[in-house]
Amino acid sequence: xxxxxxxxxGTDGGxxxxxxxxxxxMPMAPPRPTGPVADRLESRPAxxxxxxxxxxxxxxxxxxxxxxxxxxxxxxxxHLDEILAAVPQPDPIExxxxxxxxxxxxxxxxxxxxxxxFDQAALDGYAARADDVLGASLEAPVELAxxxxxxxxxxxxxxxxxxxxxxxxxxxxxPAGADVVVPAVWTDQASVRVAVYAGPPAGSYVRRTGDDVxxxxxxxxxxxxxxxxxxxxxxxxxxxRVLVRPRPRIAVLCAxxxxxxxxxxxAPGQLVDVNSYALAAAARDAGAEAYxxxxxxxxxxxxxxxxxxQLLRSDLVLIAGTFASGGFDMVQEALAELGExxxxxxxxxxxxxxxxxxxxxxxxxxxxxxxxxxAALVAFEVxxxxxxxxxxxxxxxxxxxxxxIAGQPLMSPLGYRQxxxxxxxxxxDGGYVVEPVGDGTEALLARMARAxxxxxxxxxxxxxxxxxxxxxxxxxxxx
Amino acid sequence: xxxxxxxxxGTDGGxxxxxxxxxxxMPMAPPRPTGPVADRLESRPAxxxxxxxxxxxxxxxxxxxxxxxxxxxxxxxxHLDEILAAVPQPDPIExxxxxxxxxxxxxxxxxxxxxxxFDQAALDGYAARADDVLGASLEAPVELAxxxxxxxxxxxxxxxxxxxxxxxxxxxxxPAGADVVVPAVWTDQASVRVAVYAGPPAGSYVRRTGDDVxxxxxxxxxxxxxxxxxxxxxxxxxxxRVLVRPRPRIAVLCAxxxxxxxxxxxAPGQLVDVNSYALAAAARDAGAEAYxxxxxxxxxxxxxxxxxxQLLRSDLVLIAGTFASGGFDMVQEALAELGExxxxxxxxxxxxxxxxxxxxxxxxxxxxxxxxxxAALVAFEVxxxxxxxxxxxxxxxxxxxxxxIAGQPLMSPLGYRQxxxxxxxxxxDGGYVVEPVGDGTEALLARMARAxxxxxxxxxxxxxxxxxxxxxxxxxxxx
Numbered sequence: 011x012x013x014x015x016x017x018x019x020g021t022d023g024g025x026x027x028x029x030x031x032x033x034x035x036m037p038m039a040p041p042r043p044t045g046p047v048a049d050r051l052e053s054r055p056a057x058x059x060x061x062x063x064x065x066x067x068x069x070x071x072x073x074x075x076x077x078x079x080x081x082x083x084x085x086x087x088x089h090l091d092e093i094l095a096a097v098p099q100p101d102p103i104e105x106x107x108x109x110x111x112x113x114x115x116x117x118x119x120x121x122x123x124x125x126x127x128f129d130q131a132a133l134d135g136y137a138a139r140a141d142d143v144l145g146a147s148l149e150a151p152v153e154l155a156x157x158x159x160x161x162x163x164x165x166x167x168x169x170x171x172x173x174x175x176x177x178x179x180x181x182x183x184x185p186a187g188a189d190v191v192v193p194a195v196w197t198d199q200a201s202v203r204v205a206v207y208a209g210p211p212a213g214s215y216v217r218r219t220g221d222d223v224x225x226x227x228x229x230x231x232x233x234x235x236x237x238x239x240x241x242x243x244x245x246x247x248x249x250x251r252v253l254v255r256p257r258p259r260i261a262v263l264c265a266x267x268x269x270x271x272x273x274x275x276x277a278p279g280q281l282v283d284v285n286s287y288a289l290a291a292a293a294r295d296a297g298a299e300a301y302x303x304x305x306x307x308x309x310x311x312x313x314x315x316x317x318x319x320q321l322l323r324s325d326l327v328l329i330a331g332t333f334a335s336g337g338f339d340m341v342q343e344a345l346a347e348l349g350e351x352x353x354x355x356x357x358x359x360x361x362x363x364x365x366x367x368x369x370x371x372x373x374x375x376x377x378x379x380x381x382x383x384x385a386a387l388v389a390f391e392v393x394x395x396x397x398x399x400x401x402x403x404x405x406x407x408x409x410x411x412x413x414x415i416a417g418q419p420l421m422s423p424l425g426y427r428q429x430x431x432x433x434x435x436x437x438x439d440g441g442y443v444v445e446p447v448g449d450g451t452e453a454l455l456a457r458m459a460r461a462x463x464x465x466x467x468x469x470x471x472x473x474x475x476x477x478x479x480x481x482x483x484x485x486x487x488x489x
Numbered sequence: 490x491x492x493x494x495x496x497x498x499g500t501d502g503g504x505x506x507x508x509x510x511x512x513x514x515m516p517m518a519p520p521r522p523t524g525p526v527a528d529r530l531e532s533r534p535a536x537x538x539x540x541x542x543x544x545x546x547x548x549x550x551x552x553x554x555x556x557x558x559x560x561x562x563x564x565x566x567x568h569l570d571e572i573l574a575a576v577p578q579p580d581p582i583e584x585x586x587x588x589x590x591x592x593x594x595x596x597x598x599x600x601x602x603x604x605x606x607f608d609q610a611a612l613d614g615y616a617a618r619a620d621d622v623l624g625a626s627l628e629a630p631v632e633l634a635x636x637x638x639x640x641x642x643x644x645x646x647x648x649x650x651x652x653x654x655x656x657x658x659x660x661x662x663x664p665a666g667a668d669v670v671v672p673a674v675w676t677d678q679a680s681v682r683v684a685v686y687a688g689p690p691a692g693s694y695v696r697r698t699g700d701d702v703x704x705x706x707x708x709x710x711x712x713x714x715x716x717x718x719x720x721x722x723x724x725x726x727x728x729x730r731v732l733v734r735p736r737p738r739i740a741v742l743c744a745x746x747x748x749x750x751x752x753x754x755x756a757p758g759q760l761v762d763v764n765s766y767a768l769a770a771a772a773r774d775a776g777a778e779a780y781x782x783x784x785x786x787x788x789x790x791x792x793x794x795x796x797x798x799q800l801l802r803s804d805l806v807l808i809a810g811t812f813a814s815g816g817f818d819m820v821q822e823a824l825a826e827l828g829e830x831x832x833x834x835x836x837x838x839x840x841x842x843x844x845x846x847x848x849x850x851x852x853x854x855x856x857x858x859x860x861x862x863x864a865a866l867v868a869f870e871v872x873x874x875x876x877x878x879x880x881x882x883x884x885x886x887x888x889x890x891x892x893x894i895a896g897q898p899l900m901s902p903l904g905y906r907q908x909x910x911x912x913x914x915x916x917x918d919g920g921y922v923v924e925p926v927g928d929g930t931e932a933l934l935a936r937m938a939r940a941x942x943x944x945x946x947x948x949x950x951x952x953x954x955x956x957x958x959x960x961x962x963x964x965x966x967x968x
Contacts, residue, residue, distance in 0.1 A: 107751075108781065111770045125934060128757055181747075181861070183758050222933035229935060237964075238774065238869075239938040242767035242862050245751045246934050268660075272586075272724045278607055279662050288721035291590045295717060302587065382660070383721050390717075454701035455604060455725050456708060459718040485716075 085469070086427050089356045090393055093366050094407070097375050097397045100325050103256045107244045110236045110254045112297065114403040117253040119230040124220035125246055131160075131178040132215040136197060136204055137188035138175045143209030151198075151205040160185065175204060184216060191215035223247065233403065255403035257299040258325040262290045263316070265306045265331040265341040266381050284455070285330040285386045292390045293328065296398040306341060314344045321348065321370035325401060328394060331381025345369060351376065357469060359426045361385030364393065384458050388429045391464060391483070411466070414442035414482040420474040422467040431461035434482050444482050461485070564948070565906050568835045569872055572845050573886075576854050576876045579804050582735045586723045589715045589733045591776070593882040596732035598709040603699035604725055610639075610657040611694045615676060615683055616667035617654045622688030630677075630684040639664065654683060663695060670694035702726065712882065734882035736778040737804040741769045742795070744785045744810040744820040745860050763934070764809040764865045771869045772807065775877040785820060793823045800827065800849035804880060807873060810860025824848060830855065836948060838905045840864030843872065863937050867908045870943060870962070890945070893921035893961040899953040901946040910940035913961050923961050940964070 102116035131137060138154065146152040154175045158168055160182040169186035170176055176185045184191070189212045198205040223229055229247045230240050236254065244252055262285075269283040270276050286304045293300035303320060306329075307313050320327050329341070345351040351367030365378030377397070379389035396407040414434050422428035434444040444465055448457040466481040467474060474480050581595035610616060617633065625631040633654045637647055639661040648665035649655055655664045663670070668691045677684040702708055708726045709719050715733065723731055741764075748762040749755050765783045772779035782799060785808075786792050799806050808820070824830040830846030844857030856876070858868035875886040893913050901907035913923040923944055927936040945960040946953060953959050 107766055108769060111773065127755060127760075181760075217933075223935045227935075230938065234938075238767045238771040238866060239934070239940065241770045242763045242866065243934045243938045245763040245766045246761055246862070248751060248754065248761065250751050272727060272729050275727065276606060281606075281660075282725055282727065284721045284724040287586055287724045288717045290587060291720045292717040294590065383725070387717060387721065454696075455718075455722045456702045456706075459709065459713075459722045461718065 083355050083357060086356055086358050086392060089354060089364055089366065090396065093375065093377060093393055093397050094400055096366070096368055097400050098325065099403070100256050100258055100401060102253045104251050104253050105256075106251055107236075107241050107249060110252050111238075111241065113236055113254040113257065115230050115232060115234045115236055115240070115252060116255050116403070118228050118232055119244060119247065119249060119252065121223045121227050121229045121247040122225055123223070123247055124225050125223040126217050126219060126221060129184040129219050130217045131180050131182050131184060131191045132217050133180045133191065133193055135178060135191045135193045135215060136175040136206070137170065137178045137184050138190055138192050138206070139170065139172060139187060140190040140209065140212035140214075142173060142175075143190065143192055143206050146206045146209040148207045151207050152209065153203055153205050156200070156202055156204050175206075177201070177204075189213060189216070233405070255401075257297055258398055258401040259301065259323065260293045260298040260398070261301050261303050261320040261324040261327045262286050262293060263303045263306050263320065263327065263329045264289075264381065265329060267308060269305045269331070271305060284383050285381060288383060288387060289328060289330060289390055289394075292387060293394070293398060296395045297402045297404075298326075298398045308340075310340055310344065313340060314347070317344055317348060318370065321372070321374045321376075324374060326394075326397065327369075327374060327376045328390075329376065329378045330386045345376065345378075349373065351378070353378065357426050358388075358392065359423055359428045361389050362426070364389060383455055384431070387458065388464065391485070392429070409483045409485070411481050411483045412442055413479045414444040414465075416465075416474045416476055416478050416480045417443050417445040419476050420446065420465065420467060420480065422472055422474075424472050425469055427469050428465075428467040430465040430467070431458045432463050432465045432482065433461060434463040434484055442482065444480060562834050562836060565835055565837050565871060568833060568843055568845065569875065572854065572856060572872055572876050573879055575845070575847055576879050577804065578882070579735050579737055579880060581732045583730050583732050584735075585730055586715075586720050586728060589731050590717075590720065592715055592733040592736070594709050594711060594713045594715055594719070594731060595734050595882070597707050597711055598723060598726065598728060598731065600702045600706050600708045600726040601704055602702070602726055603704050604702040605696050605698060605700060608663040608698050609696045610659050610661050610663060610670045611696050612659045612670065612672055614657060614670040614672045614694060615654040615685070616649065616657045616663050617669050617671050617685070618649065618651060618666060619669040619688065619691035619693075621652060621654075622669065622671055622685050625685045625688040627686045630686050631688065632682055632684050635679070635681055635683055654685075656680070656683075668692060668695070712884070734880075736776055737877055737880040738780065738802065739772045739777040739877070740780050740782050740799040740803040740806045741765050741772060742782045742785050742799065742806065742808045743768075743860065744808060746787060748784045748810070750784060763862050764860060767862060767866060768807060768809060768869055768873075771866060772873070772877060775874045776881045776883075777805075777877045787819075789819055789823070792819060793826070796823055796827060797849065800851070800853045800855075803853060805873075805876065806848075806853060806855045807869075808855065808857045809865045824855065824857075828852065830857070832857065836905050837867075837871065838902055838907045840868050841905070843868060862934055863910070866937065867943065870964070871908070888962045888964070890960050890962045891921055892958045893923040893944075895944075895953045895955055895957050895959045896922050896924040898955050899925065899944065899946060899959065901951055901953070903951050904948055906948050907944075907946040909944040909946070910937045911942050911944045911961065912940055913942040913963055921961065923959060 136156070137160070142154060143152050154173055156177055157170060157174045159177040161179055168176055170188055175192070176188065178184070178191060190210055191214065192206050192210065193215060196206065196208040229243050234240060236252070264283055264285045266281070268279060268281050270280050272282050272287070276282055283305050286302045290300040290302035301324070303316065307316060342351070342353070345367065349367055349369035351365060351369065353363065353365040355362045356364045361380035361382065363380055367376050368374065369376050375397070377394055379386050379393070399407045415437065420430065430446045432444045432446045434442050437443045444463065446465060447461045448454065463485055464483045466483060615635070616639070621633060622631050633652055635656055636649060636653045638656040640658055647655060649667055654671070655667065657663070657670060669689055670693065671685050671689065672694060675685065675687040708722050709715070709731070713719060715731070743762055743764045745760070747758060747760050749759050751761050751766070755761055762784050765781045769779040769781040780803070782795065786795060821830070821832070824846065828846055828848035830844060830848060832842065832844040834841045835843045840859035840861065842859055846855050847853065848855050854876070856873055858865050858872070878886045894916065899909065909925045911923045911925045913921050916922045923942065925944060926940045927933065942964055943962045945962060
């Protein structure tokens with residue numbers, strides 16, 4: 011099987027793009043795009059270029075590509091919908107409570123116990139009978155006999171009768187007969203006979219059995235994120251383990267004959283594989299258990315073995331760079347043998363070339379994203395992170411966005427949703443202001459590393475004036 | 490040595506509080522508090538209580554305790570300042586780039602390489618000489634001979650002379666002699682002789698060697714949080730490992746004769762140890778490597794052994810519940826033998842009883858917090874999380890706070906900074922609205938587990954009216 015499939019899509023080789031700007035090398039002849047987006051991208055004379063400006067975009071290329079009918083065009087939303095609809099929900103697993111941290115509870119945890127487990131003093135004072143202290147005042151204190159002291163951790167052996175009190179520390183069991191705790195500060199704090207200056211009403215400063223949780227009450231509910239407070243509550247009701255939505259296992263692979271691993275000095279024309287590292291980090295950051303498998307082998311048999319093996323042990327497989335030319339169409343062929351894998355032109359920039367399929371015996375979702383590192387991380391944000399969050403059971407799949415004032419004019423290709431790395435800051439007068447990193451054309455690696463957000467410019471917008479509002483997706487980083 | 494030290498502080502036992510409301514059992518006689526806070530808390534006749542209201546607080550107790558000179562009083566700020574000033578900064582360590590995720594870079598990573606490493610096409614097109622295509626138009630195309638094709642990953646063997654072009658994919662090496670890439674869409678995309686309809690100026694659509702990073706340029710700087718984009722850049726400049734600020738190792742212990750481990754059904758009066766779980770989770774969430782050591786042994790010799798062993802292997806030791814009475818003063822005595830450990834009444838609610846010291850041969854910071862689980866997590870937020878973030882090298886030690894409209898009246902004891910668990914929501918008209926969980930008096934475990942924020946009410950505020958503004962600290966949870 012040749013790695014060169016140009017005959018199959020009816021072209022003479024055309025422009026086999028390098029990753030994100032690639033044409034779509036698919037065996038099936040895709041339908042000519044229709045609908046409003048396709049209309050806008052319709053074949054037309056190539057535009058005569060303006061002199062190169064800071065903000066210009068290579069968009070016209072996509073227009074001509076599409077006019078040749080090589081690609082199935084779809085919007086970001088539709089591609090995302092396809093992925094989200096196909097992503098499986100891994101079965102819940104039982105984990106030790108500390109290992110459950112950050113995951114969503116997958117069971118209704120019903121307490122078998124009452125919390126508090128016994129009536130107890132809410133603060134330091136004297137356990138008393140409310141009738142005895144009723145009407146006590148500074149001028150007319152009530153004097154009562156102290157029968158002893160109850161400390162936390164000890165079972166209260168005593169009960170108190172009329173005229174008697176038990177000294178109690180906060181958390182100590184209340185003796186039978188007591189229905190109030192007189193705060194220490196409202197007494198003379200004596201140890202044998204205590205003078206009470208005020209009598210709180212019955213029930214005051216008493217934590218009753220089951221005030222917090224009664225037996226049979228739900229303690230932690232399905233879908234609750236398990237944080238320190240939930241772990242505290244789970245331990246309190248006696249749970250050592252809890253059923254949770256597991257972290258999806260994601261294999262991260264990359265394809266490209268030009269790639270060498272980070273330990274190797276690249277020869278001229280070669281590139282270091284940065285994607286398997288960056289995407290594994292991004293997947294872990296999104297909540298997945300990420301397995302960096304690295305560069306796919308260039309031997310056809312070993313390539314298929316690696317893909318099959320990853321499909322067996324993963325909940326999702328992520329492959330960057332499957333649009334690379336240079337003999338590496340064998341990745342697409344190997345994928346096609348494992349199930350239906352569809353590659354599309356998605357109307358986004360950077361990185362319109364995207365793929366999705368469910369492969370192998372278990373129909374494991376496989377997401378193919380561009381190999382250009384900036385486009386790869388953009389595609390991760392747009393398609394992979396929401397899929398991981400869906401597998402985790404999160405309600406909020408998408409990053410919060412804010413509207414920010416553009417600090418400089420921004421250009422965007424018509425018909426494409428543009429994602430630009432930028433830095434967003436709070437504006438002194440309130441709100442946010444955003445600037446693209448670099449000159450707003452190509453977000454190179456060092457520029458991307460300075461960004462703290464993605465600027466999102468919709469398909470029907472070609473220009474945002476300085477001072478105009480633009481949608482910004484802050485990329486949370488520790489710091 | 491007895492576990493009972495009442496003789497040493499000159500009291501006859503008084504009210505030995507249960508954890509957060511405790512008096513301070515310290516061998517030294519602390520100075521009588523002075524200054525504005527102490528004045529407000531000065532000895533005075535016990536206030537005559539109002540009938541129990543939803544919002545009342547047990548504050549008067551602290552006033553009387555202080556009037557007896559048992560405690561050193563200090564503000565939250567001062568206690569925090571002492572901790573932050575004493576917390577060490579662990580030495581940087583070298584980690585594999587993927588293990589460095591989420592940590593701060595501790596070195597100036599200078600690139601030995603240029604990025605891009607070679608002049609390359611920024612998009613699919615034809616590498617040409619700008620002079621050759623100058624003036625090309627739709628009406629008067631320029632026709633040039635295609636000498637071949639350059640694909641990514643292959644070294645460009647060719648050079649082009651006048652009248653010649655090389656077909657290039659984005660990312661492919663530029664041949665010698667070419668100074669421009671004509672976008673494919675501005676041509677007829679032919680393979681032998683290509684018609685060019687527009688000539689971009691020299692340098693267009695070319696990524697020059699070092700455009701992103703030049704050799705000697707700093708790639709990742711000291712103090713930068715390492716996320717996916719930084720990992721991408723580090724890999725690109727050939728770094729497999731990077732020097733970072735490590736996660737501090739934190740031992741989490743708890744003290745209390747009333748405590749049993751989660752696997753044991755508590756007898757009457759006993760409590761399940763929830764703190765070692767909840768605090769280990771909170772420490773991990775804050776970025777630490779947390780080691781849950783669990784309940785301190787009640788045997789004096791073994792207790793000291795455990796403490797010494799944890800001091801040897803930790804960057805910080807966290808102990809919950811060291812104010813418990815019931816014979817457990819032995820923890821305080823064991824700590825005192827290992828160095829100077831100071832216990833204070835901090836003007837906060839819940840949990841004024843706080844301790845800090847630097848113990849053992851290496852003066853390891855030891856933070857003692859209340860054992861009551863809600864007070865323990867509040868103390869963690871206020872004192873321990875900022876200390877962990879400082880050890881991580883983070884610039885932003887504290888959680889972001891917002892001003893929110895109080896959905897109901899909130900009461901707070903004078904002179905105390907009050908922390909109430911609450912739920913904060915966005916208000917339909919903008920801004921935030923907050924409600925305390927439960928009735929605003931005691932945040933029990935199940936109530937705390939429903940909260941998504943802490944409401945912070947300053948020392949000099951005793952009441953916030955419904956509709957008034959209050960400071961809210963959102964506690965971020967996944968979800």
